[in-house]
Amino acid sequence: MLVFLIRRLGGLVATLLVATVVVFAVLEILPGDPASLMLGVNAQPDTIAALRTELGLDRPALARYLGWIGGMLVGDFGISYTYRVPVAGLIADRALVSLPLALMALLLSTAIAIPLGTLAATAHNRWPDATVMGFAQVGVAVPNFWFGILLVYLFAVTLRWVPAGGFAGWDAGPAAALASLILPAIALALPQAAILARVMRSALLDVLHEDYIRTARAKGLPFLATVWRHAVRNALIPVLTILGLQFAFLIAGTIIIENVFYLPGLGRLIFQAVAQRDLIVVQSLTVLLVATVVIVNFLVDLAYAAVDPRLRDTGR
Amino acid sequence: MSETAIDGVNRRSMVARALRHPSFLIGAAITLTLLAAALVSFVWTPFPVAEVVIRDRLQPPNPVHWLGTDAFGRDIFSMLLVGARNSLGVAVVAVAIGIGIGVPLGLAAAAEGGLLDSILMRGSDLVFAFPALVTAVMITAIFGPGAINAMIAIGIFNVPVFARVTRGAARALWGREFVLAARVAGKTRARITVEHVLPNVASLIIVQSTIQFALAILAEAGLSYVGLGTQPPMPSWGKMLADAQTMMAIAPWLAIVPGLAIVASVLGLNLLGDGLRDVLDPRLDRTR
Numbered sequence: 001m002l003v004f005l006i007r008r009l010g011g012l013v014a015t016l017l018v019a020t021v022v023v024f025a026v027l028e029i030l031p032g033d034p035a036s037l038m039l040g041v042n043a044q045p046d047t048i049a050a051l052r053t054e055l056g057l058d059r060p061a062l063a064r065y066l067g068w069i070g071g072m073l074v075g076d077f078g079i080s081y082t083y084r085v086p087v088a089g090l091i092a093d094r095a096l097v098s099l100p101l102a103l104m105a106l107l108l109s110t111a112i113a114i115p116l117g118t119l120a121a122t123a124h125n126r127w128p129d130a131t132v133m134g135f136a137q138v139g140v141a142v143p144n145f146w147f148g149i150l151l152v153y154l155f156a157v158t159l160r161w162v163p164a165g166g167f168a169g170w171d172a173g174p175a176a177a178l179a180s181l182i183l184p185a186i187a188l189a190l191p192q193a194a195i196l197a198r199v200m201r202s203a204l205l206d207v208l209h210e211d212y213i214r215t216a217r218a219k220g221l222p223f224l225a226t227v228w229r230h231a232v233r234n235a236l237i238p239v240l241t242i243l244g245l246q247f248a249f250l251i252a253g254t255i256i257i258e259n260v261f262y263l264p265g266l267g268r269l270i271f272q273a274v275a276q277r278d279l280i281v282v283q284s285l286t287v288l289l290v291a292t293v294v295i296v297n298f299l300v301d302l303a304y305a306a307v308d309p310r311l312r313d314t315g316r
Numbered sequence: 317m318s319e320t321a322i323d324g325v326n327r328r329s330m331v332a333r334a335l336r337h338p339s340f341l342i343g344a345a346i347t348l349t350l351l352a353a354a355l356v357s358f359v360w361t362p363f364p365v366a367e368v369v370i371r372d373r374l375q376p377p378n379p380v381h382w383l384g385t386d387a388f389g390r391d392i393f394s395m396l397l398v399g400a401r402n403s404l405g406v407a408v409v410a411v412a413i414g415i416g417i418g419v420p421l422g423l424a425a426a427a428e429g430g431l432l433d434s435i436l437m438r439g440s441d442l443v444f445a446f447p448a449l450v451t452a453v454m455i456t457a458i459f460g461p462g463a464i465n466a467m468i469a470i471g472i473f474n475v476p477v478f479a480r481v482t483r484g485a486a487r488a489l490w491g492r493e494f495v496l497a498a499r500v501a502g503k504t505r506a507r508i509t510v511e512h513v514l515p516n517v518a519s520l521i522i523v524q525s526t527i528q529f530a531l532a533i534l535a536e537a538g539l540s541y542v543g544l545g546t547q548p549p550m551p552s553w554g555k556m557l558a559d560a561q562t563m564m565a566i567a568p569w570l571a572i573v574p575g576l577a578i579v580a581s582v583l584g585l586n587l588l589g590d591g592l593r594d595v596l597d598p599r600l601d602r603t604r
Contacts (some may be wrong), residue, residue, distance in 0.1 A: 014438075015445055022442075026454060141582035143534050145541050146557055146575035153564050153571065252447030256538050260561070271542070274453060286450055294445050 098265035102250040104185035109193040117200025139194025148187035148260040165262035203235035244300035248293035340591025346584025354401040361394035366549040395551035407532035409467040414474020422482025440476030456544040466545040519596035526589030
């Protein structure tokens, strides 16, 4: 287990390091000088030069890279070029919108997919199965931003149950904040639920053919009790992998959904930062998102190995 | 990946299977309709696609403007046709990038193994670690928004997908008797790859292409929706949805039509992929 852990951790650190190099290098070639953009077209050359020195832009690329990495390790992400505030605080503020949104979507999609997938597998080749699979087939084809637009039309424009967009802020109380996140969360969750329901169904179908299921049935355990006690638990392993991947997808998916609902989250931040050449924000945010993806997948692997000892030895 | 699936012997039964397969037929019909719409848009649209006629703005569907007009009086049906061309064009190039780079990489990794294989696997891990949308935003930010850069941004993510699918299938083949026989006969690895491995992974690549094609259409719509894909005045389904959103209270049909076009295209391609999988490899269990 220890060897497995060390090897996985090594891979994680290597991936992150390469990712930081890639992100840094890519943004190096981005046209547009942040200092001249901040000061506008009428700025004097010496003012620009002074600001470049102040921001550390005149240092060699390697020094800036190392400074950036070193800072991130201690939670110092630098100062945003446009907002003139620490990047860490800026990201933390926006994460308070995006993270709860992604988590809500994940919960929703799991809550929809697990029962539907189970239903489809236990009613294999009968109408509930066909219905769920039909729903899944359509669900993966629906762009989440379009579904979001339709939800806004139905629940905000026509029925007026919830606000059409914007974020009330956590200061306005959790109820108001959650109310502004519920539609985007549903919009994000639907396509994910469709994928997850399929995975759950096929995983459960595999498990239902196992010998231990026949044994449980043979000893007289009722079908539903067998499914619940023996089958569902074992089927959850592949489901867990997809969930890990989906969390990453949901975090990224918030980028577009936040535009549909005018939410001040990480997605809006990265768009504004790109538009304003606020390199330090783009760099740090991208690496943070990559880190989130890699760490979530690492945790999923770990959870696997903890549950299933067979995976420790053969694990890549 | 049956050895004879592509050979002439089974071709007739393959066609017979295809004609009996409901999701293949529905998927193929939708995909052909999409293709036809895209091709027709080159020679004919009911109205000039970028023609702004403010007098005719926001008309609901009627006999003259079959699907109504938008806030600038542009004909929605015409825009939909050109949008189909646009979506297909981006998807074709994005998938071609994935196949063109990914398949040779996967074949080489399976044939050579060792260092090349490890580099490929770690490299694809790295690409997968970047949330696709974030990278697409970065790429379009660097090179400027537009259809070409959207193709590249989406295409990059197709490379590791095709590389991995090809590698996995090809590796399994390298352990099979007929490949072993070819090696004994003295054929080089490159020749075996071209003559024996590639034909047998082809069906898998075709199926994966339809899936990636559908994903590319979704991605293009998303990028155009946030303004990073196809640029106006060229209409695209994603951009049409973005414009429609502000008109929702007075002209909801503007948001319905392009969305349905996206859903139908993606659904059609996915059904076609499912169907092709069964038609090309009848041994796979269809019910799973």
